[in-house]
Amino acid sequence: MGAVVPEVVDAxxxxxxxxxxxxxxxxGRVDVDGVVRRVEINDLLDxxxxxxxxxxVDVEAVLARVDLDALLARVDLDALxxxxxxDALLARVDLDALxxRIDLEGIVARVRIGGIVARGTGEVATxxxxxxxxxxxxxxxxxxxxxxxxxxxxxDTLPEGPANLVTPVELM
Amino acid sequence: MNGGRRSGPQRSRVTGHYAGPLSRLLAFIIDSVIVVxxxxxxxxxxxxxxxxxxxxxxxxxxxxxxxxxLLFGTFAFLYFWACLTLAxxxxxxxxxxxxxxxxxxxxxxxxxxxxxxxxxPISIVSVVGLVGGVVGRERRALHDVAGRSVAVFDWGxxxxxxxxxxxxxxxxRPEAPLKLPDTPAGVPEGAPD
Numbered sequence: 001m002g003a004v005v006p007e008v009v010d011a012x013x014x015x016x017x018x019x020x021x022x023x024x025x026x027x028g029r030v031d032v033d034g035v036v037r038r039v040e041i042n043d044l045l046d047x048x049x050x051x052x053x054x055x056x057v058d059v060e061a062v063l064a065r066v067d068l069d070a071l072l073a074r075v076d077l078d079a080l081x082x083x084x085x086x087d088a089l090l091a092r093v094d095l096d097a098l099x100x101r102i103d104l105e106g107i108v109a110r111v112r113i114g115g116i117v118a119r120g121t122g123e124v125a126t127x128x129x130x131x132x133x134x135x136x137x138x139x140x141x142x143x144x145x146x147x148x149x150x151x152x153x154x155x156d157t158l159p160e161g162p163a164n165l166v167t168p169v170e171l172m
Numbered sequence: 173m174n175g176g177r178r179s180g181p182q183r184s185r186v187t188g189h190y191a192g193p194l195s196r197l198l199a200f201i202i203d204s205v206i207v208v209x210x211x212x213x214x215x216x217x218x219x220x221x222x223x224x225x226x227x228x229x230x231x232x233x234x235x236x237x238x239x240x241x242l243l244f245g246t247f248a249f250l251y252f253w254a255c256l257t258l259a260x261x262x263x264x265x266x267x268x269x270x271x272x273x274x275x276x277x278x279x280x281x282x283x284x285x286x287x288x289x290x291x292x293p294i295s296i297v298s299v300v301g302l303v304g305g306v307v308g309r310e311r312r313a314l315h316d317v318a319g320r321s322v323a324v325f326d327w328g329x330x331x332x333x334x335x336x337x338x339x340x341x342x343x344x345r346p347e348a349p350l351k352l353p354d355t356p357a358g359v360p361e362g363a364p365d
Contacts, residue, residue, distance in 0.1 A: 130327065134333055138335040141192065144311075151307065161324050162188065165273070
């Protein structure tokens with residue numbers, strides 16, 4: 001028997017046998033769900049060396065295939081920012097060190113504080129002077145009004161000033 | 173209300189209008205103070221420098237003499253004449269916001285400024301010469317008549333204005349001496365008068 005088997009095996013054309021097998025039919029009869037249920041995924045994963053797997057991945061090639069613009073377009077930045085604890089973030093910032101790095105003297109030199117102060121002082125001075133002048137002009141107007149009334153003049157018949165200095169209607 | 177602004181006349185512009193008597197009086201007072209101060213400084217400096225350069229004590233002109241009066245008069249004349257010729261106004265007029273021009277509004281010529289300045293003391297001493305500055309149609313005093321000039325309001329690059337309350341008060345009276353705008357203006361409410 002032991003000597004016959006090898007001869008039988010040699011006589012069988014395996015390729016012919018396989019060609020006759022209806023693989024699709026065999027697969028169709030397999031209960032794949034049942035097979036999967038019988039597989040212990042955790043045991044399988046424990047046997048996988050993730051690090052070795054990742055080392056074989058070409059990250060640059062993967063990233064090159066990612067459309068970052070489309071990805072970012074799907075990100076809700078408002079929602080993301082609203083989840084940021086700004087207070088906690090600022091608490092971690094060393095403001096003293098930050099201000100030490102700022103060239104305050106350079107900023108002050110560029111701002112030209114002197115010019116701003118001078119301009120502001122000038123505006124205050126002219127404003128005060130005009131305020132004083134307006135009161136004088138007002139008193140003058142009253143005096144002229146009284147004089148015209150005493151003399152029985154009609155103000156509309158009197159010239160206001162030299163013709164080429166006085167416009168017909170002056171608005172403020 | 174419209175953004176803190178309101179409609180209605182606020183301030184009437186009087187740039188180029190004949191100046192009134194109070195403005196002119198105040199300008200003259202300021203000029204007088206300036207002339208006296210400048211004369212004092214100038215004579216003090218001259219006397220000091222002369223005393224440094226001379227071997228003997230420099231006493232200058234006798235006090236109370238006609239020499240000082242003539243010197244002061246000349247100094248004041250030069251001040252008024254030079255200022256009117258060069259700028260159309262003295263320092264006092266610049267502070268108050270006045271300008272001296274010819275009757276047609278053109279700048280005063282040196283010759284007319286000269287005559288005006290020459291007659292100015294006569295107007296002041298006579299007092300009567302100043303009456304025209306109050307009651308005249310163009311408010312011209314004697315020296316204005318002599319120099320064919322008039323004094324007008326001129327605040328330089330800013331418009332000369334009446335106070336807002338007075339503008340509103342005059343606007344309600346048809347006999348107002350200064351013609352007022354009859355259309356709304358846009359001066360912020362609460363602006364200084």
